[in-house]
Amino acid sequence: MPAHLPEGKLPSGFSTTTAFARTTQNGEAGTAKAAPMQEAEGPEREMTDDLFDESYREKEGPKPAKIYVWRNIILMSLLHLSAVYAVFTIPSAKVLTLLWVLLCFTLSGLGITAGAHRLWSHRSYKASLPLRIFLAIINSMAFQNDIYEWARDHRVHHKFSETDADPHNASRGFFFSHIGWLLVRKHPDVIEKGQLLDLSDLKADKVVMFQRRHYKASVVIMCFLVPPLVPWYFWGESYFNSFLLAAILRYTLILNATWLVNSAAHMYGYRPYDKTINPRENPFVVFGALGEGFHNFHHTFPFDYSASEFGLRWNFTTGFINLMCYLGLASDCKKVSKEVVLARRIRTGDGSHKTG
Ligand SMILES: [Zn+2]
């Protein structure tokens, strides 16, 4: 893992904002209320539709009935059963195959964390055309809906966290926020609020729209064909092992690693930045999701490119973005200043001052 950045030093292409974070989610009075809007949103942002909307109120009366999506229930059950079976083929696989599976896991993870999440959902840094093309390709390898849809759902998640309009509302329990939300029809408020979001930046991105147009083909190739074909063709792994490990098991693991951010990191851990919100700092999720488990920080400062106070520490995705900046493929990384973070911790944190 890359070393922790020295105090006060940022790689080239970085800007430290003096942004003061958004106001508290429960509307509690405090100094943040007086913070100017541009400070609350972070400077020079292309969009701010990932900031919590305190004006939303859930509709009164009984909740709409759950409508099960049986196709997803059957497919997800088969996928997870096959993944369990795949675990038993690990001893018979070649070492090179296992290393390849790890590489594919990491690449598809970055397609979500560095791509769909930090670049396209939050615009926390800028990426050149070659990097965006690469991120879109490895995003298809992760097969978690196309970038446009992923980013729309994620902005709604931040804007309406833990309410009916949050696609994976964690107040409905661990199972719902982990996988259950994909097995039932969306709550009408998720659709209604999603349609009102500003997605103009995504529509203007030719890479995003191209991936959306050719999404099915790109998933077949990048998620289910290329990963198993490489070990079979280049070092003679059996196609059966190769498919089970590089496609089925790897895909199931990356799905669950991502879902843990929505479930575990919204339930278990400390809240050093804002004790009034559900998202938490969860070290287990940090590790599995390539640096995405500093979730109390991330919901407090969603525009920070590192999604963490601590830069590179346990944050593979930040290391990747730093490398891209070093290579001249990324720029304009937004980072909240240490003073602003400290002030916020003192004002609304739970006093833990820990990462988990
Ligand atoms: Zn986010």
Ligand SMILES: [Zn+2]
């Ligand atoms: Zn979240």
